[in-house]
Amino acid sequence: xxxxxxxxxxxxxxxxxxxxxxxxxxxxxxxxxxxxxxxxxxxxxxxxxxxxxxxxxxxxxxxxxxxxxxxxxxxxxxxxxxxxxxxxxxxxxxxxxxxxxxxxxxxxxxxxxxxxxxxxxxxxxxxxxxxxxxxxxxxxxxxxxxxxxxxxxxxxxxxxxxxxxxxxxxxxxxxxxxxxxxxxxxxxxxxxxxxxxxxxxxxxxxxxxxxxxxxxxxxxxxxxxxxxxxxxxxxxxxxxxxxxxxxxxxxxxxxxxxxxxxxxxxxxxxxxxxxxxxxxxxxxxxxxxxxxxxxxxxxxxxxxxxxxxxxxxxxxxxxxxxxxxxxxxxxxxxxxxxxxxxxxxxxxxxxxxxxxxxxxxxx
Amino acid sequence: xxxxxxxxxxxxxxxxxxxxxxxxxxxxxxxxxxxxxxxxxxxxxxxxxxxxxxxxxxxxxxxxxxxxxxxxxxxxxxxxxxxxxxxxxxxxxxxxxxxxxxxxxxxxxxxxxxxxxxxxxxxxxxxxxxxxxxxxxxxxxxxxxxxxxxxxxxxxxxxxxxxxxxxxxxxxxxxxxxxxxxxxxxxxxxxxxxxxxxxxxxxxxxxxxxxxxxxxxxxxxxxxxxxxxxxxxxxxxxxxxxxxxxxxxxxxxxxxxxxxxxxxxxxxxxxxxxxxxxxxxxxxxxxxxxxxxxxxxxxxxxxxxxxxxxxxxxxxxxxxxxxxxxxxxxxxxxxxx
Numbered sequence: 001x002x003x004x005x006x007x008x009x010x011x012x013x014x015x016x017x018x019x020x021x022x023x024x025x026x027x028x029x030x031x032x033x034x035x036x037x038x039x040x041x042x043x044x045x046x047x048x049x050x051x052x053x054x055x056x057x058x059x060x061x062x063x064x065x066x067x068x069x070x071x072x073x074x075x076x077x078x079x080x081x082x083x084x085x086x087x088x089x090x091x092x093x094x095x096x097x098x099x100x101x102x103x104x105x106x107x108x109x110x111x112x113x114x115x116x117x118x119x120x121x122x123x124x125x126x127x128x129x130x131x132x133x134x135x136x137x138x139x140x141x142x143x144x145x146x147x148x149x150x151x152x153x154x155x156x157x158x159x160x161x162x163x164x165x166x167x168x169x170x171x172x173x174x175x176x177x178x179x180x181x182x183x184x185x186x187x188x189x190x191x192x193x194x195x196x197x198x199x200x201x202x203x204x205x206x207x208x209x210x211x212x213x214x215x216x217x218x219x220x221x222x223x224x225x226x227x228x229x230x231x232x233x234x235x236x237x238x239x240x241x242x243x244x245x246x247x248x249x250x251x252x253x254x255x256x257x258x259x260x261x262x263x264x265x266x267x268x269x270x271x272x273x274x275x276x277x278x279x280x281x282x283x284x285x286x287x288x289x290x291x292x293x294x295x296x297x298x299x300x301x302x303x304x305x306x307x308x309x310x311x312x313x314x315x316x317x318x319x320x321x322x323x324x325x326x327x328x329x330x331x332x333x334x335x336x337x338x339x340x341x342x343x344x345x346x347x348x349x350x351x352x353x354x355x356x357x358x359x360x361x362x363x
Numbered sequence: 364x365x366x367x368x369x370x371x372x373x374x375x376x377x378x379x380x381x382x383x384x385x386x387x388x389x390x391x392x393x394x395x396x397x398x399x400x401x402x403x404x405x406x407x408x409x410x411x412x413x414x415x416x417x418x419x420x421x422x423x424x425x426x427x428x429x430x431x432x433x434x435x436x437x438x439x440x441x442x443x444x445x446x447x448x449x450x451x452x453x454x455x456x457x458x459x460x461x462x463x464x465x466x467x468x469x470x471x472x473x474x475x476x477x478x479x480x481x482x483x484x485x486x487x488x489x490x491x492x493x494x495x496x497x498x499x500x501x502x503x504x505x506x507x508x509x510x511x512x513x514x515x516x517x518x519x520x521x522x523x524x525x526x527x528x529x530x531x532x533x534x535x536x537x538x539x540x541x542x543x544x545x546x547x548x549x550x551x552x553x554x555x556x557x558x559x560x561x562x563x564x565x566x567x568x569x570x571x572x573x574x575x576x577x578x579x580x581x582x583x584x585x586x587x588x589x590x591x592x593x594x595x596x597x598x599x600x601x602x603x604x605x606x607x608x609x610x611x612x613x614x615x616x617x618x619x620x621x622x623x624x625x626x627x628x629x630x631x632x633x634x635x636x637x638x639x640x641x642x643x644x645x646x647x648x649x650x651x652x653x654x655x656x657x658x659x660x661x662x663x664x665x666x667x668x669x670x671x672x673x674x675x676x677x678x679x680x681x682x683x684x685x686x687x688x689x690x691x692x693x694x695x696x697x698x699x700x
Contacts, residue, residue, distance in 0.1 A: 076699070083490050085698045109492040119483020123393075135385045136491035180487065 028092040034060040036188050036220035037082060041091035044077050044244075051077040053244040054091070059188075059220050064210060066231040067224040068346060069241030075224040076116055078241075079190055082222075083113055096187050109137065112181030116192040116224075118173060122166035126157055126176050129165055130183050137184040144183075151179040154209055156202070170197035178206065182213075189213065191223040195230055207234040232342040240349045248349050252342065259348040260340045263292060264311045266318060269303040269334035270325070277330065284324050290317045303334065382493030386501025387508070394509045399470050407467065407517050410459040415521055417444035417453055419528050436533040437540055439525045441635040456521060457544070457631050461624065462584055464548060467513060468555025469576040471506040474569035475499075475560055476693060481569060486698050499560065499693050503686060506556045511549060518545050536664050543668065544634045550678045551627040555580075557685035564693045587622040591615050605648055616643060626678050630671040637661040642670060 028040040037059035044052040052074040059065045067075045080086040082095050084104025093100055100107045120129045127148060134144035152161045155175040160168070168176065174197050181189055189210075195203045211234060213219045225231050231238060232252065239249035248258055268285065272278050278300070285294045285306055290313045295305040308317050314337055325332045394400055421444040422435060443455040454462070476499065479485040489495060518541065526532065533541070559576055566572035595615035601607050619625040629642045640662055641654070662670070 080698055085486070085489055105492045105494070108490055111490075113487070113490040115483070115486040115490070117483055118487060120487075121393075121482065121484060132385075132389055133487075133491060135389075136382060136488075136493055138385075138492075177487075184491075 028094055034062070035094075036061050037065075037093075037095050037222060039078075039082075039091065039093040042078070042081060042088050042093050043090045044074075044081060044086065045089045050244050052081070052088075055244075055246055057239065057246065057249075059222050061187075061220050062214055062218045063236040064214055064221040064223065064234055066235030066238045067222065067241055068226070068228070068231055068238055068342075069224075070226065070350075073241040074244040075241055076192055077244075079113070079192055079222070079224065082190065083108060083111060109184065110186055111188045111190060112184055112186035113190045114174075114177040114181045114192060114194055118177035118180075120165040120168075120173060120176060120180075123164060125162045125164055126168065126172075126179075127152065127161040129176065130180050133180050134183050139184070147183055147185070148179075151182045152176075154182070155179045156205060171199055171202055174198050175202070175206065178209070187219060189219055189221045189223075191221065193225055194223055195225070195227065203230060210234060228342045228346060238342070240346060242350055247352070252339070252345075255342075255345045255349070256340045259345045259352065263307050263309070264314050265338040266306040266308060266314065266321070267303045267334070267336050267338050268306055268321060268325075269332070271331040271333055272300060280328065281325075281330055284328055284330075285321065288317060288320050288324060290320075305338065382491075382497035383501035383504060386488075386493070386497055387504040388501075390502050390505030391508050394471055394505060400509065400513075403467055403470055404513060404516075407460070407463055407513065408520070410463045411456050411517055411521055414444060414453050414456045414459050415439065415524060417446050418442045418456060419525065420444070422529060436525060436529065436531045437537045437635055439521065439529070440541070440544070441632060457635055458628070460517075460548065461551075461628055461631060464552050464627075465555040465580045465584060467510060468506075468552040468557075469559040469573070469580065471509055472502075472556045472559030473563055473573045473576050475502045475506075475563040477563045477567055477569050477572060480567070489698055495694060496690065499564075499690055503556065503560060506560070507549075507553060510552045510556060514545055514549055514552070539664055540634055540637075540667070543664070544631060547627070547630050547634060547671075547675055547678070550675070550682060551623065551631075554623055554678060554682040554685060557682050557689060561685050561689035561692070564689045564696070583622050583624050587624055588619065591618045591622075594618055609647065620677075623678065623681055626674040630674040630678070633667050633671045637663075637667060639667070640670075642674070 028038055035058055037057060039055050039057045042052060042055040042057070043050070055074075055078060057065075057078075067078070069075050077086065081088045082093055082100055084100035084107055087101055095107050096110050098107050120126070121132075124132070130148050130152065131144065134148060139147065149158070149161075152158050155178050157172065157175050157179060160172065165173070165176070174194060178191070178194060181191070191210075195206055198206060207230060210221055210223075214221055223231075223235070237249060237251055238255060239246050240255070241247070248255055250258070270281055272281060278296070281304070282294055282296065285291060285304065288306075290309045291306055292309050293307040295307070297303055297305075306317075306321070308314055318335055318337070322332065322335060418439055421442060422438055440456045443458065444453050445451065446453055474481075476485070479488060479498075485498075488498060522533070522541070555576075558579065559572075562572040562576050563569070566575060592615060595611050595618060599607065599611040599614045601611050620629075633639045633642055638661060640657070640660065
């Protein structure tokens with residue numbers, strides 16, 4: 001099942017239909033089988049500083065939700081409130097149906113958490129560190145050994161498990177952190193910056209592991225990161241945080257529709273020999289019905305971008321371009337529709353004006 | 364290996380809450396394997412062994428003339444031996460331990476909480492299904508266990524040495540005195556353990572809190588008496604008359620009792636030495652004369668204990684206060700530093 005090819009972007013919506021935005025006044029206790037994390041109006045103030053402002057968040061079983069935002073945007077504070085490690089100033093949160101502010105023990109029993117810059121006891125081995133966590137979760141000894149071996153294997157640390165942690169690299173510590181969060185067999189996994197120090201190949205493995213956990217175990221994963229590529233490649237839904245507020249959330253497509261410039265684009269790769277060919281191509285492409293604008297690449301070898309009038313016309317226009325270019329005898333190298341990168345979306349979202357508070361249904 | 368392998372049997376987790384025991388177990392193991400444990404054992408052993416050797420010689424030399432045969436064995440602990448021709452007076456075994464004991468408490472607590480913060484393990488630890496106070500309670504319990512272990516081991520070694528070298532078997536009252544003394548010493552070391560715990564909560568860096576603890580140890584144990592003399596001299600200056608001398612003494616004694624070190628020394632000496640019949644110097648000339656005329660006698664154990672009951676209670680109260688302060692501060696701290 002995990003052998004399915006990695007789709008880097010444009011992942012089709014997963015099995016369940018997910019509302020693009022939570023209802024403005026949804027009850028935090030409204031029953032739903034699939035909701036694992038739900039917050040309504042969650043707010044945390046430190047004196048005058050509003051760390052988290054009126055947060056409405058839903059994370060379902062079987063999805064990876066990415067929290068995106070700059071340092072100090074309120075991601076970690078949100079996570080701490082979800083675990084009952086800090087009390088919200090106002091608002092409510094439910095994690096696996098429980099209120100973390102009132103019953104943190106049961107929440108922490110069922111939620112695996114890996115903190116930002118996770119630390120371990122340096123003089124103990126990786127296995128001993130995870131064993132301590134297992135004991136704190138009161139997992140039966142024999143069963144614990146089996147589970148510990150299994151989670152260390154999953155994060156690829158089996159061969160170093162019995163070395164002291166002080167000999168580990170930062171990336172290995174993060175892997176151990178994920179193993180540590182998994183040892184309690186959680187229903188929800190909360191990962192704060194899980195892959196910042198892992199090497200690129202390792203990141204792929206870790207993200208695959210997360211995807212497997214979600215697909216096979218129906219786990220819900222909330223991860224915060226500032227690494228846009230990773231968030232884009234692994235998250236089903238994304239929430240963009242800025243100065244304590246969630247300024248946009250949804251799937252990549254939904255975010256693209258909201259924060260993209262709205263018009264779909266096609267990328268057309270042409271191998272053009274000289275200036276006359278270049279001009280011919282420009283006029284040909286511009287003449288195709290439904291094409292709004294043509295942007296040649298900055299260098300001759302770069303693909304051209306063609307802006308299309310409407311999303312429904314993309315397929316037809318692609319066929320039309322291929323025909324026109326072939327008839328004109330121009331060498332066509334590639335043609336594909338452009339998915340806006342999360343980076344573009346993120347930039348626009350951060351730059352866009354904050355939605356006024358009363359627009360969200362509350363004073 | 365697949366994630367499905369994890370699912371296995373869904374665990375029943377209805378075990379009653381005892382997170383502090385897990386924390387304490389781990390900390391206790393860490394302490395026993397730590398370098399500081401070995402170092403302290405050696406330091407404490409040396410601190411006891413040097414005066415012990417001389418005290419034993421002194422006792423053998425005067426064994427027949429020591430006031431009462433009943434209390435010879437325990438004299439091993441309180442006798443301050445004279446060494447060499449000049450008669451340099453060494454502190455007794457108990458006196459030496461009173462100097463070193465605070466270090467024992469500080470060493471196992473000064474980095475309890477801030478060490479976890481520095482290693483980045485605190486958020487992970489607190490996100491496990493335990494109460495927040497389990498962390499500090501468990502660490503305190505582990506510290507107490509280690510202290511108890513060290514004290515019993517050192518005192519046991521001293522007693523064994525005495526048995527072999529002096530050939531005197533302690534009588535039951537002596538043995539009880541010894542047990543009570545170990546308990547009071549345990550409380551005194553716990554006070555420093557609680558103080559170290561407080562430092563580890565309040566001070567962010569382990570090195571700084573070690574330094575502060577060390578400074579407090581020097582201040583209370585070595586300089587405390589000097590400062591008390593200074594204050595006493597300033598408030599009740601001595602110009603010649605006996606009344607003034609007595610007033611000065613009384614004031615100094617009161618001030619000195621503010622130091623935990625004094626409380627412990629008074630309790631310790633009185634419990635060990637049945638010849639000690641008073642912990643206070645007389646407040647009037649009459650009282651002074653009376654004390655001089657008193658026939659030397661031995662106090663029974665219960666009388667000795669009644670004499671130092673206030674000191675013992677004060678030590679327990681200070682320990683509780685220190686730990687309570689550490690506890691409350693820790694509970695109110697944010698998880699993130």
